[in-house]
Amino acid sequence: MSRAKSFSERIYATPGYREGYDAGCKAAHLRRPDANPYLPQDLHYLGWIDAFYDAWSARRVEISRASEHREDSESKTFSDPVVHSAGRIANP
Numbered sequence: 001m002s003r004a005k006s007f008s009e010r011i012y013a014t015p016g017y018r019e020g021y022d023a024g025c026k027a028a029h030l031r032r033p034d035a036n037p038y039l040p041q042d043l044h045y046l047g048w049i050d051a052f053y054d055a056w057s058a059r060r061v062e063i064s065r066a067s068e069h070r071e072d073s074e075s076k077t078f079s080d081p082v083v084h085s086a087g088r089i090a091n092p
Contacts (some may be wrong), residue, residue, distance in 0.1 A: 011043065020047025028055030 011017055020038060027035045028051060037081075038045035 001067040011046070014043050016043035020044030021051040022047075024048035024051025025055065028052045 020043060023044070024036075028050065036045060036048045036077060038048055
């Protein structure tokens with residue numbers, strides 16, 4: 001195992017990092033990116049930043065998937081030669 005990997009694993013396992021990550025998750029859920037109450041040299045700060053970045057990345061992926069889904073449904077709608085009538089009433 002490399003020295004860098006073992007060092008980062010120890011950082012992520014610290015209580016300070018985990019507390020900061022939890023606080024960052026809550027802040028991301030409330031969408032308050034400027035609410036980091038920690039000092040940059042504190043592991044809480046690193047955890048908070050990581051949590052907020054993870055939440056941002058997840059939202060970006062969701063938006064991308066929604067956009068792809070919308071494009072797929074629009075392309076199917078325009079390629080369908082039969083236009084379905086919204087006002088048609090089925091025979092009882």
